Amino acid sequence: xxxxxxxxxxxxxxxxxxxxxxRGRLADTMKRxxxxxxxxxxxxxxxxxxxxxxxxxxxxxxxxxxxxxxxxRVTRALAGVDCYLLVAPAxxxxxxxxxxxxxxxxxxxVSILKTSRVGELVDHRRVILPELCAxxxxxxxxxxxxxxxxxxxxxxxxxxxxxxxxGRKKTEAMMRVTFxxxxxxxxxxxxxxxxxxxxxxxxxxxxxxxxxxxxxxxxAVLAAAVSHGCFVLPGKTFVQKAGVVAVAVVAALGAAASMxxxxxxxxxxxxGLSLFGAFLVGSAFPGYSPYWQCGYSKVFFGYPDLRLNVxxxxxxxxxxxxxxxxxxxxxxxxxxxxxLVNPDLCEGCMACVIQCPTDTIINEVAAHHRAETVDG
Amino acid sequence: xxxxVLMKAFENTPARYDGAMxxxxxxxxxxxxxxxxxxxxxxxxxxxxxxxxxxxxxxxAKNGARVLGIDTSEPMLDVxxxxxxxEDVAERVELRRLSAMEIEKLPRAAYxxxxxxxxxxxxxxxxxxxxxxxxxERLAPGGRLLVADEVVPASRxxxxxxxxxxxxxxxxxxxxxxxxGLSPRRRAMTALYFAIELPLMLLVFLFVPPSSxxxxxIETWLRATGFRITGVRYYLGGTLxxxxxxxx
Numbered sequence: 001x002x003x004x005x006x007x008x009x010x011x012x013x014x015x016x017x018x019x020x021x022x023r024g025r026l027a028d029t030m031k032r033x034x035x036x037x038x039x040x041x042x043x044x045x046x047x048x049x050x051x052x053x054x055x056x057x058x059x060x061x062x063x064x065x066x067x068x069x070x071x072x073r074v075t076r077a078l079a080g081v082d083c084y085l086l087v088a089p090a091x092x093x094x095x096x097x098x099x100x101x102x103x104x105x106x107x108x109x110v111s112i113l114k115t116s117r118v119g120e121l122v123d124h125r126r127v128i129l130p131e132l133c134a135x136x137x138x139x140x141x142x143x144x145x146x147x148x149x150x151x152x153x154x155x156x157x158x159x160x161x162x163x164x165x166x167g168r169k170k171t172e173a174m175m176r177v178t179f180x181x182x183x184x185x186x187x188x189x190x191x192x193x194x195x196x197x198x199x200x201x202x203x204x205x206x207x208x209x210x211x212x213x214x215x216x217x218x219x220a221v222l223a224a225a226v227s228h229g230c231f232v233l234p235g236k237t238f239v240q241k242a243g244v245v246a247v248a249v250v251a252a253l254g255a256a257a258s259m260x261x262x263x264x265x266x267x268x269x270x271x272g273l274s275l276f277g278a279f280l281v282g283s284a285f286p287g288y289s290p291y292w293q294c295g296y297s298k299v300f301f302g303y304p305d306l307r308l309n310v311x312x313x314x315x316x317x318x319x320x321x322x323x324x325x326x327x328x329x330x331x332x333x334x335x336x337x338x339x340l341v342n343p344d345l346c347e348g349c350m351a352c353v354i355q356c357p358t359d360t361i362i363n364e365v366a367a368h369h370r371a372e373t374v375d376g
Numbered sequence: 377x378x379x380x381v382l383m384k385a386f387e388n389t390p391a392r393y394d395g396a397m398x399x400x401x402x403x404x405x406x407x408x409x410x411x412x413x414x415x416x417x418x419x420x421x422x423x424x425x426x427x428x429x430x431x432x433x434x435x436x437a438k439n440g441a442r443v444l445g446i447d448t449s450e451p452m453l454d455v456x457x458x459x460x461x462x463e464d465v466a467e468r469v470e471l472r473r474l475s476a477m478e479i480e481k482l483p484r485a486a487y488x489x490x491x492x493x494x495x496x497x498x499x500x501x502x503x504x505x506x507x508x509x510x511x512x513e514r515l516a517p518g519g520r521l522l523v524a525d526e527v528v529p530a531s532r533x534x535x536x537x538x539x540x541x542x543x544x545x546x547x548x549x550x551x552x553x554x555x556x557g558l559s560p561r562r563r564a565m566t567a568l569y570f571a572i573e574l575p576l577m578l579l580v581f582l583f584v585p586p587s588s589x590x591x592x593x594i595e596t597w598l599r600a601t602g603f604r605i606t607g608v609r610y611y612l613g614g615t616l617x618x619x620x621x622x623x624x
Contacts, residue, residue, distance in 0.1 A: 041580045111477045115502040
């Protein structure tokens with residue numbers, strides 16, 4: 001039995017012997033490689049308290065979820081900052097997804113504040129939440145249920161040191177998500193891994209094993225091209241954009257066939273697979289981006305995820321919606337209120353709906369379905 | 377009984393939860409609840425941690441106890457509220473949305489019984505120890521803790537059989553849970569979705585630790601948190617354990 005207070009993850013853990021270290025590093029590298037490709041799968045680490053640097057009684061207390069990659073990256077971003085990091089139980093998923101899924105909730109915060117006993121280590125009662133959990137954790141509810149004041153820190157962990165240096169003030173850039181090329185590459189690999197796992201079986205069953213490496217390569221080309229070219233490729237929808245790339249792949253296959261490097265029947269079959277792959281990548285890509293709605297709800301449930309309605313009379317100008325919006329949907333008006341000025345940018349995270357203290361921002365779809373349920 | 381793990385699948389559909397659980401535990405869950413309700417004396421004050429759909433709370437209230445039932449799931453509490461009204465015990469049962477980590481907010485030494493069924497197995501070790509410590513502080517002098525949970529059976533042969541049964545049941549539970557929430561109106565789309573997602577679901581299933589696990593040793597936990605064990609009973613081949621304990 002471990003007493004609750006002993007549950008402290010120490011950043012400077014004991015170093016194992018050289019042989020064990022090598023084996024450990026090899027296993028670690030393999031595991032990381034696996035989770036780079038299959039990032040859609042959760043990867044839990046034990047929840048607990050991480051002491052970073054040499055935190056004192058006034059050190060900031062930050063929160064993240066128990067996803068291995070998240071913990072690793074947040075810890076790295078916090079190097080050189082004296083603080084406590086609470087790794088909250090959230091099913092081993094990243095902050096944004098876990099909060100949207102309900103696994104990273106106020107209950108997680110309640111649990112980690114209690115089990116970590118961080119209250120005995122600091123004199124203040126202020127906890128900094130990652131901004132991207134705003135789609136699942138209402139900051140007023142945290143205050144009401146734990147007595148700790150919750151504030152939303154920056155959207156990205158890399159901005160935390162600068163945010164703390166500025167006296168817990170965020171610039172507007174710190175409130176918004178980014179989608180840089182390295183980030184797109186990561187997402188392209190994750191999308192490739194998950195699509196490969198799901199769909200390679202179908203062409204393989206139809207045509208035999210030889211087609212699998214071709215299909216995987218075509219998917220890789222499509223995933224990379226659509227992710228990196230998401231803003232520049234022609235086309236209105238992502239299926240169209242992926243289609244443009246598929247046409248280029250088909251042309252390359254045609255050229256290879258005309259040079260005799262490929263049989264005509266193989267070229268035709270692979271062209272068909274390219275178009276199938278374009279459909280898959282085009283449909284999946286928005287879900288692997290921080291900017292676009294995935295749109296699956298409409299396909300599988302028959303209605304969209306959300307339709308936001310902002311009733312301006314109720315707005316008290318608290319700025320929360322503008323602060324937690326990871327894109328750039330809200331802007332101040334000249335009447336000291338905030339308005340939904342860029343509804344097209346909305347990627348459907350619902351953070352504004354959940355945070356709005358006066359319930360001025362309403363998801364009309366949810367309201368409609370609630371009414372339907374109540375009516376029977 | 378490994379079937380206890382299947383209850384996860386029914387937590388999302390509270391209305392069906394009780395019937396399914398009854399079936400899966402071969403009626404033993406009802407027997408266990410009756411046993412707990414019988415031990416709760418009339419006019420006593422009871423705290424039911426993780427009351428779920430309120431079946432146990434209603435039984436205890438019918439025996440004359442005044443029950444405070446707490447749970448984190450609002451849909452389960454909705455079912456419990458309807459049940460309490462339907463069984464005409466509304467004046468003796470209070471229901472609140474409160475997590476097991478928040479019972480320290482309730483008055484100290486204010487309950488004659490603290491009851492908790494199938495809750496500890498869903499908590500982490502740290503959470504379970506916090507809950508037990510707080511539960512002991514909520515007990516009035518002479519008060520009793522009644523916990524029932526899924527446990528690893530003591531004999532080796534039973535442990536093996538148990539492990540062999542639990543895995544497929546966990547898998548089935550996981551898949552049933554995944555299928556829930558999909559629209560019943562779009563059956564074809566749902567079937568297609570399921571066929572396509574199956575490999576990824578299996579991957580996730582293999583890598584993610586189960587949301588509940590059988591407890592290795594409730595009794596050691598209880599002693600570590602200041603309890604003295606006064607009674608132990610097993611159900612379902614030693615896989616469901618009911619422990620009665622008082623403050624040491």
